[in-house]
Amino acid sequence: MAIDNDMRIQLAELISLDDTYLGVSSTGHALDTILDELSQIEPQDSCEPDREALGEAGCTVRGWQLVSIVGIDEPMLLLYGTVIQDQYGRFQPGHYVFTSLVISVSDSGLVYTRNSTYGLVGAGERVKATLTEAYRMKTMGRSIQEIRSLHHMAAKMGRFCGD
Structure with a gap:
């Protein structure tokens, strides 16, 4: 890093x-x-999504973390990662993204939120974080x-x- x-x-x-x-x-x-x-x-896992599936993603990210929030009643899953490209121009390459709630994650390396689809590329991991840690990830733009x-x-x- x-x-x-x-x-x-x-x-x-x-x-x-x-x-x-x-x-x-x-x-x-x-x-x-x-x-x-x-x-x-060093990141722990790796994801090589289906090239065809990547075409469905509005934004592709690397160095990704699927963040499960612990210590709360309802399960929450969020995505943190470094932007490779965003076809809608919302995020600049090299900047980080921290999504809204993840609705689902496909076997082909796609992450779906309510309004967006993200493609996971390369090394990444699933992590657990408290709400406070997730807030810090979002506001500071840093991994867990x-x-x-x-x-x-x-x-x-x-x-x-x-x-």
Whole structure:
């Protein structure tokens, strides 16, 4: 996973640090350690959808995660991923998408929400997340592993962000 300056800034925001501290003193050293750990995260599953089925998708994504929300009464499934292409121009390639509720997932690698169809391409995985984690994924544009690592780092630094 590529570590960029935006991720460093988001980590600083998550642990309530001023971005002027990034990369300096013990705080900067701790940030570098966490970012090194994040760069080791690898996706677990792979999906090669039927080429014909991809034509049905309005948007194709890579680095996808099918997110099951835990700790609630009703089952919820959402999709997070990096946009490859969106035929309707809603999302730019390379940006992330976090969908509304998933209605179904086909064996051919298509994910259906109420109004859209997404094609899953390449490596991805099914994950479980709390509502708070899902909210952070949506607002920060980061995978569940990144969110958990950022939260863990914040707690290690004594700047716990409560759930």
